[in-house]
Amino acid sequence: MANYNTEREGQIEFYQTFLPLIDPSLSLEDILSDDNDGVLNGNLLEFKLRVSDLNAVLFQCVKYLSALRIKGKPVPANIVIIDLNGEQAYLYKSDDYLADIEKVYVGGASKSNAGFIGQPYHEKYMYGTNQLAAANLIKCLKEKDFTRIHIDENCIVGWATAFYKAMPTARKEDFIGDDTGKHKTIGEIRKPSIFAKYIYPYTGVSNVKFQYLMDKLNDTLQKKNLGAFYTPxxxxxxxxxxxxxxxxxxxxxxxxxxxxxxxxxxxxxxxxxxxxxxxxxxxxxxxxxxxxxxxxxxxxxxxxxxxxxxxxxxxxxxxxxxxxxxxxxxxxxxxxxxxxxxxxxxxxxxxxxxxxxxxxxxxxxxxxxxxxxxxxxxxxxxxxxxxxxxxxxxxxxxxxxxxxxxxxxxxxxxxxxxxxxxxxxxxxxxxxxxxxxxxxxxxxxxxxxxxxxxxxxxxxxxxxxxxxxxxxxxxxxxxxxxxxxxxxxxxQVFTLYSKEYYDNRSATAETDDGILVSLNGLEAPDNVKKRIIPRYANDLLGYMVADGTGFDNPDTHSSLLVAGRYNGNGFYLHKDNYLSKLPMFCASRYITYNREWTERARIMKSGDGADRFNADVASGKLDQWLLKCLLFTCVEMQNHMRTFTGSDGRFYRNELCMDTTNGETVASNDLKRLIHGDAEQRIIDQWETLLTAAKQTKEYNPALTYGVYQIFAEIDTSYKDEDGNTVWNNLEVHSALQTLKTLVKDYYNTAIVPTLFEYEFLK
Missing domain, CATH: 3.40.50.150 (Vaccinia Virus protein VP39)
Structure with a gap:
């Protein structure tokens, strides 16, 4: 008898033992999918440390097979339940449970399975103690048979997706065609060819049964060309x-x-x-x-x-x-x-x-x-x-x-x-x-x-x-x-940010021998198409993009970078007035922190309040609020300003962050004027916790000035262990970063958003 401590341990050893004898070319990744314990050839495998109720485990397998059918994936003919510590396996035939497989189940497959009545198993393999049983189990796992299922409204979309994937040039008539009209193409569901081993012919005379799914049954290109017609x-x-x-x-x-x-x-x-x-x-x-x-x-x-x-x-x-x-x-x-x-x-x-x-x-x-x-x-x-x-x-x-x-x-x-x-x-x-x-x-x-x-x-x-x-x-x-x-x-929205707020001035002693960067904050590779001229000057702070009115692809239409973005759509930030430009960046993050359906595609960005805003900025009325916007910008993940040496030999420093390890930044200097309340102090304290943790890692470079994003990208790294779980290389950094993200969201929605609406940056 075996003595595994975890199901995962036994499962891995089972596959390591049997896979080379069945198909050496297969890996665990090939077998494990769809939230079950594995599909190997024509077999669904389910592992337990100890099987205490065969019928309950069998029902769990039935639910897995139901899910495969709905996704348009072949249903294995064999169900193999494996008792790891007992070193024995039980073979069932899925065809015996077709009526149950063709039902739809809600909730976790491993829950509420007691009371299911199954038929006797077809074979029992005592593979740990009986060589003939082990050989017969290997023979079983080599089988490539499948149980044919019936097409209905629950699974037809999955099978349509599978069909167009298998036949990229196929059209809708090739899948659901019938002989009721003048055009009499008989489709795959009525005369299976590609799926002959997997589905029974659909006997419905017409496609009325699928009337509320017809838009989802179009071939891939037709979906794009026609759009969706369905209304709930x-x-x-x-x-x-x-x-x-x-x-x-x-x-x-x-x-x-x-x-x-x-x-x-x-x-x-x-x-x-x-x-x-x-x-x-x-x-x-x-x-x-x-x-x-x-x-x-x-x-x-x-x-x-x-x-x-x-x-x-x-x-x-x-x-x-x-x-x-x-x-x-x-x-x-x-x-x-x-x-x-x-x-x-x-x-x-x-x-x-x-x-x-x-x-x-x-x-x-x-x-x-x-x-x-x-x-x-x-x-x-x-x-x-x-x-x-x-x-x-x-x-x-x-x-x-x-x-x-x-x-x-x-x-x-x-x-x-x-x-x-x-x-x-x-x-x-x-x-x-x-x-x-x-x-x-x-x-x-x-x-x-x-x-x-x-x-x-x-x-x-x-x-x-x-x-x-x-x-x-x-x-x-x-x-x-x-x-x-x-x-x-x-x-209604009448004006764009670019018309009212973008700063298109030339900088003092501006040169065009600078660099351009990508969305990830690093220098853009040579092979991308560059749409703007790189600029460099001492009074330039960075480059901001806050284009469009809507929030489709918000991370593409909102960026803050240490140099010009290779594909443009933004403007260079000047040190003398950058604070008054930050509300655009703040507003562009709205949908990230307000994901409710009521907000996306209803709330948009606008420059309609520019006259009132500019007047109140000039009067000093908004001084403290602009500094709050600066604090938010310094700790917002979409601020992708990084510190690095460019190909032009210049050292590009992130000036919109609070890392003063190598001296004051533009932001840290201006933030000295911010009146700290409890919310501000919590964010500042958490930033210090994050930076302190980052400095303890081997990835930290003391010559750099770090912002939140650079810590995330270069220090908050991870890998997958053998069980597929994420393991963080620097857990203290990751934990501090997660806490900061929560504080930032709360601060944004309470301290920043109301004024964005007041001045119609959001509308």
Whole structure:
């Protein structure tokens, strides 16, 4: 009998013993994944020091196999439970538990497993004492058989992901194609080829069962080109309140139509009454969504564009005549008859697609030109004639702009539209009257991002408001019901930091033989494209970037460096006025310390308060607050100023830190004027604790002047032990740094943020 102290110890020794006899090319990393004890060929392995309840451990394995199925990974045919100290293994066949594997489990796989009733094991291997048993176990672990599973709505997204990974050039019809329409490609799920050993043929005649997942079943490139159409049911139902407000605005005696040019499978319309549906005109550009929408809503709505499928309707996965950004669509006679009728009120009700068309997936597949096909459409080309700047580069904006341009004609026409608030707040794409709206959490729209999405009811009347309030709603993960988070103000932004605050003066005795640095604070390598001229002068302190209005990729759009950033977008800090520039850097860190969905994409950066701010700086009113901003800047991790010797032979010193080991810095000298309260003293004391700990390490260089980031990058290092756990080389440094981070967050939100809002650095 063995005598292992930990399960991990026994597991490693087991693999070290048996792997060379099964497949010497495999490593532990190849086997261990998906939070289980290992998948080896066609075997799921589960280790216990001592097995006290075979049925409970078996149920744990069933849950692991359920997770594999949902992820689109093959389900091993064998389940091997290993009693380490007993040196015995038990073989079960997963096919015997297929019905249980095809259920969805919530919570940890190792919990609540008592009471499961399993069948007798197929084999027992006493591998520690019986050579024949050990040989038979090795034979078992060499088997490469799998249990075929049934495709359903719980696992189809995982298998779609696996399919497109295995077949990078495949299209949606290759995966879910059926023979119900004019285009009769039979897809992988109905006639398995790639996954023939892993899945049973799907017997559903159509794809209606997957109607709320259709956007997630597009191939990788199509996802990027089309964007997402999905709207969570709870949010769709809530937005019906806005739609009904729009219907109430229809003049007496008028007919009305509800147009949704990007309806997907029609989930935004789910829950409308039969009367409301009878006024709907729906279309979607994706062929398999079109087919599902025809089946689900075709008999209930007024029109679907196109009304019937023709032999040439299918065009490379898209629907001919349904591209809402084409001139052909605007001139569609079915829609035009209503637009030309003065006694018909137009209501647009849409969740426009969102697409990122510069993503790395496109470039990896060498199809970056295809990613911008929508930018060549008639609508976008017409929009660019009137809309300048980044607003014309967003797919959703093309729907919003064209809705007002081509569809709404009368004051009582309405537009109920989902989109991030920036199209109104910062891009000023809409100048119409806001009637009512809600704020929703973007996370529930088949994304992974917690951010604010607005659904607004706009009247086709000109409006002059520069602010309004939205009632915010999250969705309960447990019940699926709406949770009100209260009223959320939205205020327009009119000016950028770069226009009001950037300092574009030349420095005294400025030269252009300096260096440029990367985001990590070190000198930029020669092979990167440099977009600015390096500058050096004694009265230059560093280089700040605080560009844009939003908080997408906040660490890219916010940096503080000891020299110019290689790709620009910022300005050089001068020693004579750098304090008045620090609020921009502080404001750029807002989303880092306020990650709630209600903040991202609603709160933005602005220079609208510049006149008041500059006047109060000149009067000295803000002296102490600016010093608080300096203190925060010195201990904020995104301050990537480092001390080093550049390739130009100059010694670049971090002057925005509190390390006075080698003499006063610009910051430490100015901070002498800061009136210390308890909060300030706690931060200063913790900084001293961190620096003292750093000085005790072998990595510390006494010739350097350290800021928080340089300590983090060069001294707070770690490695992984054999169990995969992180081990910190300098635990005292790491502990002090973690405590400082907590103090910095609290200080930022209490001492810095309120004044940032007061002077509209945040809005």
């Amino acid at each position: 049911e709870a949010y769709a139902q809530k937005s019906h309140e806005l739609l009904r407000m729009a219907i109430e605005r229809v003049p007496a005696g008028n007919d009305y139509v509800i147009i949704d040019r990007c309806a997907g499978t029609g989930n935004l319309e789910k829950g409308l009454t039969d009367e409301e549906l009878s006024h709907c005109i729906l279309s979607t550009v994706e062929y398999y969504e079109y087919k599902v929408m025809q089946e689900v809503l075709g008999s209930k709505v007024r029109h679907i564009i196109p009304p019937v499928e023709a032999a040439d309707t299918f065009q490379a996965g898209l629907v001919k005549g349904a591209d809402a950004l084409s001139k052909e669509y605007i001139e569609n006679p079915i829609i035009k008859q209503y637009l030309d009728n003065p006694k018909c009120t137009i209501i647009l009700f849409e969740n426009p697609p969102y697409a990122e068309t510069t993503s790395i997936e496109w470039h990896k597949k060498q199809q970056s030109k295809k990613s911008t096909l929508w930018k060549q459409t008639y609508i976008v080309q017409e929009m660019k004639k009137q809309v300048k700047g980044a607003a014309s580069n967003e797919l959703g904006n093309a729907f919003i702009w064209s809705g007002f341009k081509y569809y709404l004609r009368q004051p009582t026409d309405s537009f109920v539209v989902y989109s991030p608030v920036k199209y109104w707040k910062a891009q000023h794409l809409v100048d119409r009257k806001f009637i009512c709206g809600f704020a929703f959490n973007r996370k529930w729209f088949h994304t992974t991002i917690d951010a604010c999405i607005m659904v607004a009811l706009w009247s086709n009347e000109y409006g002059d408001e520069d602010s309004f309030a939205l009632e915010g709603f999250d969705i309960s993960k447990e019940t699926g019901e709406l949770i009100s988070v209260g009223m959320l103000p939205v205020k």
